Amino acid sequence: MNKVSVKELVDECDLVVFSGGIDLESRFIVTSDISRPGLEMTGYFDYYPSERIQLLGMTEISFAHRMKKNERERIMDKMCGQNTPCFLVSRFLPIPVELEEAGKRHHIPILRSKLPTTRLSSRITDFLQTKLSERRSVHGVLMDIYGLGVLITGDSGVGKSETALDLIKRGHRLIADDRVEIYRQDEQTLVGEAPEILSHLLEIRGVGIIDVMNLFGAGSVRQNTNISLIVNLENWSAAKQYDRLGSGEQAYEMFDVSLPKINIPVKVGRNMAIIIEAAAMNFRAKTMGYDATQKFEDNLNRLIQKNSVK
The missing domain is CATH 3.40.1390.20 (HprK N-terminal domain-like)
Structure with missing residues (x-):
């Protein structure tokens, strides 16, 4: 206890x-x-x-x-x-x-x-x-992207830390790398932070452990953040069908709090930092009432109706 x-x-x-x-x-x-x-x-x-x-x-x-x-x-x-x-x-x-x-x-x-x-x-x-609060340790990287807490998960070696480094260089902030301590602040909010021993540290294979605050400044890190979105990175599989319209959002449950989760395939040539950045902006747009997927469907329906009249 x-x-x-x-x-x-x-x-x-x-x-x-x-x-x-x-x-x-x-x-x-x-x-x-x-x-x-x-x-x-x-x-x-x-x-x-x-x-x-x-x-x-x-x-x-x-x-x-x-x-x-x-x-x-x-x-x-x-x-x-x-x-x-x-x-x-x-x-x-x-x-x-x-x-x-x-x-x-x-x-x-x-x-x-x-x-x-x-x-x-x-x-x-x-x-x-x-x-x-009850705490749970999760394998992943937690970033602050445009004020949104984005938890990046995925198998070991998929490139989470490297993506985090790229996001830091683009002006976003690191909360935790490798292990994220998560607790429930209230009935609707999960908060993530780094274990004390890993605070401000990032592990890059081939380079070792780097101190993000020392290399990039105090503005590149945060102590904790509310988690808004989970982005799961997975190796690209030709046999799997991936979401192309933005309607494949899933839900992840922890401490009876539901968080939106999206899966993003990883392969050579894809800039994961930019993609995750875009995913965060798109999620924020949805929370503000603008849904690009719905707009596409509305445009498609109007086109179908227009052609059917002809």
Whole structure:
């Protein structure tokens, strides 16, 4: 099971440690869901999600300051579950003494942020979803082509990396070569990035490993991108019929997200970088409502009708 330490959360989200700093690396977050313990402040703990970050905003802190001291002590102590990763207070609001004491007794860190509650919740949720999402490693090359994330797949030796190098020279950006780490950002979006050990690196047979950022500059690489299109390269076969009208688009499923996939045959004399570049532009045109295949079919139908009248 994926997990994130509270220390990582503090470092990545620019949080301030109010108390419990020595426990940051021993407390772990296992879910991207965040709890706003409003009902718990009133004493209702039947469905208390103690494994979540407990985020206290203006409403919770204001209510806590109106409670009687003994009631506040009881509630704050009960909110400290065995698997509660941390308490987080927004807007640098004043932290009740009883919460501070309960956190120390149960070794639960208390964190603060200057951000408003809604923005803080959104920022932390995005970070945790990225870190905790299920990941899958795919063999291929991921490129940013005209702002579209294009995953280039195909058998080993078909020319994926060489094509990627040509695309980089044409001004497009590399995200990952050889292995692409993919995770689901939301119900409709897959994000791809390079494993840390392969970041910015490209392998060219006969040359070896090259550092793309060092050779072509910082503008030639990206850390990650949303995947919009899959282009599968395959060796040309005379016995196979290939799509010529653009109606052979397939679907590729991963993490219950469907991505469009096209197959492009490879043979000597075909400039794969230009073809993939054109495929990306054509895909973007389709998403904007222009379909060249449909236009051809409309033109053909008009021609048939015109000839039939004669």
